[in-house]
Structure formats: C-alpha cells, structure tokens
Amino acid sequence: MSNQALADVIKQQLVDHASERIVSFEHEGRRYWLKQAEKLTGAMRLLKQPADIAIQTEIATLQSLAAKGAAVPELVSYGSDYLVVADVGRTVTQWAYDATTPKEKLRQVVVDSARALADLHQLGLAHGRPALRDISWQDGVVAFIDFEANQSQQHMHDQQVRDLLVYIHSLYRYLYEHQDIVDEAIRTYRQTHGEAVWQAAKAKMKSWQWANLIVAPLRKIGGKDLRPIYWLLKHFK
Incomplete structure (x- = not known):
C-alpha cells in the first residue's frame, strides 16, 4: 500500500468532509476512520476542553498505549486537528445484537474480550470504561477504543478494579440471556492474570451487598443499567 496514496485520500477526505467530526472511508480494501477536532460554538467553548487540545491528547494517548503494547487501533495519520485510525471491526455489542x-462465534468474541482486558491490566494499564461497546473484535483480534483512564500508576490498581466492575456490569447488560457465556468470560479473565483484580473487586463489592435489598425487587422492571447491578452484586456475593 502506498503511503502517499493513502495520504492523498486522507487529504481529500478532509476537504470533502470538513464539517463532519467522524467519517469512515475505504482505501485498497481497508477501512479507516477520520476524526476531526470538534467545532465548538457558544457556551460549549467555555464548558469543554479546547478542541485542538482534545484531539492532540487523543493522539498522544494512542501513541503511548501502542508503545506499551496495548490493544488499540493503529494510528495511521494525524495532524494538528485530526487523526486517522485503521478500522478494528465491530464492537462486542454489535456482535451481540x-x-x-x-x-459459538459470540462466545469466542466475548471470551477474547475478557482475555484482552486481563492482558491490558497485566501491562499495568487501565481503560476507564471497558463496556462492550468500547471493545472491538475482528478476525480474533481485540482492540479497545475510547480510553478514559488517566493511566496514573499511583491509582492503577483502583482503576483496574473499576474496569472489571464496568466490564462485568456490561456483560450482564448485553448478554443476560447467555449466562454461560458471561460465566466463561469472567472465568477467563480470572485465569488470565486477573485473579488479584477480581479478588479486590469482590472485597470492594462486599460493602455494597446491602444495595441488593433495593435492587432485587426491581431486577425485572428496572432499566437496562439498573438490572445488571443485581447480577453484578449477586456475582460477588
């Protein structure tokens, strides 16, 4: 693949989609995603981080995580107000829906995602919000998108515990009809370097078991975010 040819395509995409924040395009059989700095107007200029700083932060995060071996999309091009990453396939949520x-394919996708989260934690990193909609899978390869963790080593263990709780909550949210897959995913995480984090999550949730007195009666009528809390608490009981 010609780097110059791809650069020319990206240049044209920037012209054709100047007002669009995120667009996808194909080049020589591969799909890419172009993300441009958000055009802030009015009060949003005061409430949000400057768009150029935000995009540069995202670029730096992708570069740093990739250098550490994290499963992130390939950053193929970037500039002062845009970045381009290679497509990493459908999210686990999309596979589930x-x-x-x-x-059996869904089982593979989900179990692979659990193993990848354990591998990420083994690298001494955290995601911040590893819900299934933020994990992609393509041909057996998992990639995490939209990192939110600050990667501060001082609080890394706590961030990893939060990662696991968010992940398990998401498993129950989207896959409650496939309890066997949920169980296998959690078991895979624990067996892939994740036991210490799981034990810490269990200790953390011990003080929250009282909440099931409130949540349990609502588990069949509560919203999509409330119902999984019952199963999350029950898992760690």
Whole structure:
C-alpha cells in the first residue's frame, strides 16, 4: 500500500468532509476512520476542553498505549486537528445484537474480550470504561477504543478494579440471556492474570451487598443499567 496514496485520500477526505467530526472511508480494501477536532460554538467553548487540545491528547494517548503494547487501533495519520485510525471491526455489542451471529462465534468474541482486558491490566494499564461497546473484535483480534483512564500508576490498581466492575456490569447488560457465556468470560479473565483484580473487586463489592435489598425487587422492571447491578452484586456475593 502506498503511503502517499493513502495520504492523498486522507487529504481529500478532509476537504470533502470538513464539517463532519467522524467519517469512515475505504482505501485498497481497508477501512479507516477520520476524526476531526470538534467545532465548538457558544457556551460549549467555555464548558469543554479546547478542541485542538482534545484531539492532540487523543493522539498522544494512542501513541503511548501502542508503545506499551496495548490493544488499540493503529494510528495511521494525524495532524494538528485530526487523526486517522485503521478500522478494528465491530464492537462486542454489535456482535451481540446481530441475530445472525452464531452462539459459538459470540462466545469466542466475548471470551477474547475478557482475555484482552486481563492482558491490558497485566501491562499495568487501565481503560476507564471497558463496556462492550468500547471493545472491538475482528478476525480474533481485540482492540479497545475510547480510553478514559488517566493511566496514573499511583491509582492503577483502583482503576483496574473499576474496569472489571464496568466490564462485568456490561456483560450482564448485553448478554443476560447467555449466562454461560458471561460465566466463561469472567472465568477467563480470572485465569488470565486477573485473579488479584477480581479478588479486590469482590472485597470492594462486599460493602455494597446491602444495595441488593433495593435492587432485587426491581431486577425485572428496572432499566437496562439498573438490572445488571443485581447480577453484578449477586456475582460477588
């Protein structure tokens, strides 16, 4: 693949989609995503971080995480107000919501995501919000998108515990009909370097078991975010 040819395509995309924040395009059989700095107007200029700083922070984060071996999308191009990453496939949520996904394929996707989260933590890193909609899978390769963790080593253990709780909550949110897959995913995380973090999560949730007195009666009628809390608490009981 010609780097110059791809650079020319990106240049044209920037012209054709100057007012769009995120667009996808294809080049020589591969899909890419172009993300441009958000155009802030009015009060948003005061309430949000300057758009150029935000995009540069995202670029630096991707570079830093990739250098440490984290499973992140390939950063193929960037500038002062944009970045381009290679497509990393559908999210785990999209695989789960696709009625044509065979159950064994869904099992592979989910278990791979659990193993990848354990590997990320083994690298001494955290995601910040590893819900299934922020984890992609393509041909057996997992990638994490939209990192939110500050990667501060001082608080890394706490961030990893929060990662695991968010991840398990998301498993129950999207896959409550596939309890066997949920169980296998959690078991895979624990067996792939993750036991210490799981034990810390269990200790943390011990002080919250009282909440199930409130949540349990609502587990069948509560919203999509409330119902999984019952299963999360029950898992760590």
